[in-house]
Amino acid sequence: MKNDLWVEKYRPTTIKDVIGNEEAKTLFIEWLENKRPTKKAVLLYGPPGVGKTTLVNAAANEYKFRIVEMNASDTRSEKAVNRIANPATAFTGLDKFSSEIKGNMLFMDEVDGIAGNEDRGGVNAIMKIIENTRTPIIMAANDSDLEKLRPLKKLCLLIRFQQTRIPLIIMALKKICEQEHIKYEFEALEKIATNSQGDVRSAINDLQGLSEEGKTLTEQDTLAIGLRNKDISMYDTLKGYFATKNIAEAATLLNFSNVEYDDLLITIGDNMPRRHTNPDNLAEAYDYLSQADVFRGRIGTENWHLLKYVYNNLAQAAAVNPESYKPFEFISPPIRIITLFWTKNKRTMLTSICTKIGTQCHISKYEAKMIFVPYLRLMLQQKKKAPPLIEWLKLTPEEVTFLTSLKMF
């Protein structure tokens, strides 16, 4: 059970189940039903975790739209926007007549990410698409980013979302506890809800992180979460990550860490041998990290929906044998960067040597490194025979010194 994220498991699939923001919901539905045909696009804005994305998904589900999603993380340039959005909005689709699906609905989540890069033509592309669209276009953005969206505001119906009210969050938490058979003190739920500052998603994540099967969730337990700090540094992320007790806790932490995932992946990888001394545990944890890295690789430049599997594997790596945890000193910055920094001169010199060998002997630098360097360094150690060879290869004195003292790979 701990493997499923409750935020996903209990995400409402119907409009009426989306809690709070009744006024915004009504406005949105009216727009969708074409009762306000003035604008072709709508912009939902408000703080995170209050149900913007959930509402769009639920509405699509009820009104039988197929959502074509465009996430800011990958599609920032004009070309990318057009590639996805144009086909989605230009045609109403043949299957409109043949199936239940009414048509496409273009949903641009985190639209500030697209619009924020004006220099790449993303905004203009979106505006053009809104002008020509035949299907509904929905955009969502965070409060704070509204200023960036100025050019778009004129073309959209603006719908504001508020923080979800605390009692509503408590009710949602209660419902989840009942379904998951978790016993709880009411004060504990109250504390989690208040602490979330109206962010339903974070409240549910906290609940999942704190509750354990078969144990009553007490107010005492909630003291651990403290006031939600949405700006978790690398150090704090590592501290929480390695001390984590289960996957859910790790997932929550990763969700709120603002450390860039590439840095995080590498730094966790560097520190993992300090966390586990038992070879079995280390191998298991590294296996998850390796898979996280595989997903990171598969993301490439556009498959950002795979990012959740990176985090999923990171969380699983954290939860290997949690009982064995003992505090340890973290190392950073990454070993790779330090190593490559200190050895840069060596590699530059080796490349220069291999280029020279390659030119004289008609081979690539790689072959020079593999088949010639191992022997040449030994030949040059024989001082009597070395000079003509050095001259023929046009090696500098520094290169000769480097080669003769070079360890075999």
Next chain:
Amino acid sequence: MATNEEALMWVEKYRPKTLETVVNQHDIVESLKAFMRNPKTMPHLMFAGIPGTGKTTTALCIAHELFGMQNWRNFTLELNASDERGIDTVRERVKDFSRYSRGAFGDVPFALIILDECDQMTGPAQTALRRIMETSSRTSRFILICNQSSKIIEPIQSRCAIFRFSRLDRAAMIEHLKDITKKENVNISTEAVERIVDYAEGDLRHAINALQTAAAYTDGAAVDEKIIAQVIGEASPKQVQLMLNKAINGDFMEARRVMYDIIGTYGFTGAEIIRQMQKELFKISYISPEQKAELSNILGEYDYRLTQGANSDLQLSALLAQFTKVGKSLGESS
């Protein structure tokens, strides 16, 4: 650029200059000689085969025969696909070269472009290469060299006459090495020569380099098996072996330190390191064939993950951790 007469690496000094003297590839040489009698009939060529079997040598011999020992460099462009930074560089250099060499001498039918390690090129780069071959075919002939022809896209293969270079046979290698020792006045036993040939696994350049090193060691005295063993030992990938041994014997931290040492100094990619681990793994004497197979499968899995993943040293660390784990269970079971 130095001419071959001055060459001091024996590999280069004793590189065959004419098609007749190419070692152990008689059938190929015969077919190529037919083209040489009427160069205008020569199509694009592709030479495929494992390293050190004479592909580059044969290509250079063709250049010698077509243009003569004095002039061949003026009409031959040697490029290495793994060294050139991209297909655009290749295109530019080929374009410039074929333009410049066209009007140079009247009786030369075309310029020769030797492109080595073609199988390192990506699919799109190969497609671009195909186009280059087409547009410059009036003025140039290509000799494409690769280890595996299957890695070359079909359209290129179909434009070339393909020649497959087989592994050099033992006797031919021994003969060639002995020939060199005679010319260099190296006093060496037959057993020592055989030892070198066995170690080189069909790569003649490897063998010649080992021979030259051994000769430098003894400085005129007789070269025996002991010295050969010493040279081979010194020139074998000691750090890769150390990394493997440390990991299998449970010292993950030390294994990883060695790994970073190798990466730092030599700039190997993850795949290159795994390739060497694979080779060295099978030389380890204290683990059984079954255990080697198990470890080899792990190498295979991580070799694949490397192609998918984003951080090669994270993958290599995970690989070493797996080796440590398996190594521990080997220790327990024996």
